[in-house]
Amino acid sequence: MRYNHRMSNIPKSMKVVSRRRRPAELRELLLGAAEKIFSCKGFADSTMESIAVEAGVAPSVLYRHFPTKQDLFREVVLQPFLQFLRDYHTTWSGQRHAPWDAHKLMHAMITEFYDSIRLHRHGVLSIASIDGLIDKRTTGEIQKQLDTVFAEMLSIGEEEADLHGWYPKENLDLTIRLILGMVASAAVLDSLFLPPGRRRPTRRQLIDHLVDFALYGLRLQPL
Numbered sequence: 001m002r003y004n005h006r007m008s009n010i011p012k013s014m015k016v017v018s019r020r021r022r023p024a025e026l027r028e029l030l031l032g033a034a035e036k037i038f039s040c041k042g043f044a045d046s047t048m049e050s051i052a053v054e055a056g057v058a059p060s061v062l063y064r065h066f067p068t069k070q071d072l073f074r075e076v077v078l079q080p081f082l083q084f085l086r087d088y089h090t091t092w093s094g095q096r097h098a099p100w101d102a103h104k105l106m107h108a109m110i111t112e113f114y115d116s117i118r119l120h121r122h123g124v125l126s127i128a129s130i131d132g133l134i135d136k137r138t139t140g141e142i143q144k145q146l147d148t149v150f151a152e153m154l155s156i157g158e159e160e161a162d163l164h165g166w167y168p169k170e171n172l173d174l175t176i177r178l179i180l181g182m183v184a185s186a187a188v189l190d191s192l193f194l195p196p197g198r199r200r201p202t203r204r205q206l207i208d209h210l211v212d213f214a215l216y217g218l219r220l221q222p223l
Helices: 023-045 048-055 059-065 069-094 102-119 121-129 136-164 172-188 203-219
Strands: none
Touching (some): 023 069, 069 136
16 A cells, blocks of 8 residues: 555645535525525526535435425425524513513514525525416425414414403404515515615614504504
């Protein structure tokens, strides 16, 4: 066996050590690459191979985690909603022993949802590219998961209504959906709806206004 003198003279600090990515880290990498490709090319023109290239992995690695393009797209679309639900459920559960007031709790909900949607805004926008291009099974699975998110938020909202008693439970599901829809629009369609230039609100100003509007409507203050 030939001894490699060149390698033996390289200081340990300069040797490259390959590190295997953890499954969660690799999954995040693949979803990030898919979100970018889907948003640039749309669902129909995106390929698993182009997504693998963007992620810097072999196509076999991508297929091992996501067997089909539909599976990958479903995860890209659902990622911000499911992450928000996990984060907000943790926040809400943590305050139950010493309940927050309505403003603080709404502020936490809107902030976490806005940040999650904003972070994955291109994935959310890519939903517009699937009309008629994705099978009904995948569409149904996406809707089922979203309904699960809204159902969990409804359960939290109903418990808070029983605790505080200042807002009605009637049509609460629709109310929650519309609040989250308003926040999502502010996060992904900001260039269309928010004032431009110097009049454009900061993230903090926008979230504060969304919170007041969600709680108090056009008055922006309690009765």
